[in-house]
Amino acid sequence: MNSHHDTMGMDSYHEAMDNVENGDSKSLMNKGLSKGRTPQNVSSSILRKKSDPVLVSKVRFKMLRQFLANLQEVILGTKIAVLFPAIPLAIVADFYNFGRPWIFALSLLGLAPLAERVSFLTEQIAYFTGPTVGGLLNATCGNATELIIALFALRQNKIHVVKYSLLGSILSNLLLVLGTSLLCGGLANIKKEQRYDRKQADVNSLLLLLGLLCHLLPLMFRYASGIETSTAVYTLQLSRASSIVMLIAYVAYIFFQLKTHRELFDSQEDDEEDEKAVIGFWGAFTWLVGMTLIIAVLSEYVVGTIEAASDSWGISVSFISIILLPIVGNAAEHAGSIIFAFKNKLDISLGVALGSASQISMFVVPLSVVVAWTMGIDMDLDFSLLETGCLAFTIIVTAFTLQDGTSHYMKGIVLFLCYIVIGACFFVHKIPVKQPST
Secondary structure (H helix, E strand, O other): OHHHHHHHHHHHHHHHHHHHHHOOHHHHHHHHHHOOOOHHHHHHHHHEOOOOOHHHHOOOOHHHHHHHHHHHHHHOOEOOHHHOOHHHHHHHHHHOOOOHHHHHHHHHHHHHHHHHHHHHHHHHHHHHHOHHHHHHHHHHHOOHHHHHHHHHHHHOOOHHHHHHHHHHHHHHHHHHHHHHHHHHHHHHOOOOOEEOOHHHHHHHHHHHHHHHHHHHHHHHHHHHOOOOOOOHHHHHHHHHHHHHHHHHHHHHHHHHHHHHOOHHHHOOOOOOOOOOOOOOHHHHHHHHHHHHHHHHHHHHHHHHHHHHHHHHHOOOHHHHHHHHHHHHHOHHHHHHHHHHHHOOOHHHHHHHHHHHHHHHHHHHHHHHHHHHHHOOOOOOOOOOHHHHHHHHHHHHHHHHHOOOOEEOHHHHHHHHHHHHHHHHHHHOOOOOOOOOOO
């Protein structure tokens, strides 16, 4: 009976994946959001592949059969499973003291499939917890990789790595992911009018502008006080107060999205049968804990070897943190966003790019400041003039790009070229890393 139920669950899951290929994006998002899924989950699902239950159906012992089925679904259920061997290779490289740049590169590659699998597992848990708890879980774990890297960097007192990596995640989502999605979608649908729902874009743009204000104030306060005046204490106090405000705004956004204005995010609810989970609750929870622990191990490797990789490759830490880390860490989610844009499903692509950027800006960044506060580490929201300027222009250009509810490839070209210019800027930015002066 259980075997029959598992097979039906897998069939419904595979049918849902076929609907991803051929169905309507708005309907797909609505069905997903009704179960607490986010556009990031829907985007990552495009890189999942069908697993053959026949491979484990001949196993005689029930528990072993169930474990092997879960193992097959979790490990082999993604098209980037080929990167999983990088995880044990990174651990072996660290154990035998191989070159630290090799440890960094292998750890970075290993994080890509882990990030996609965390998205899959949180989605599976959401089937059992309901839409509200599932939505909260996805909102918390949506950028788990960036958050874990930030926490380990804080533990090693590498505040510059925290700031660079989180800034890079925002820039990557708004310029690279959104830009390539609009570019590819525009070229693939050049004779069609591409439209998207502006409501979500407007809400996320407002959040990003609020976050930008909280970043600008400490910087402007430092310059307005004069170079000769010591402002470190006041800048730190302002940053901590602003971080609390940002977290309050993010909580309000989650309540807005999941409760009071759910219709803005999942209107036109579909009456079709809901998808079913392919893994049980405790199985998904156990795998999620295990994956998170592995991400923690690899994140510690990345943080501990980033300077060695910078010296070995002749690339600045700022370029590695702002450009390379976000690209590789969220490759699966980003690729899914671009594929959906090819299919003229821009609502999902925008939900991925803007949702992730808002989550990093309004949740992960202020949470890092608060955690550093509890650890006795002085981290503020002053990201320096160059970094904050890049963030400001990125948010402003993105807001102008999305103001009319239509898209074409020229918008994608502009956003993508903005990312290229910023990447070139940090590639030549080889000023020695130091803590912000007072």
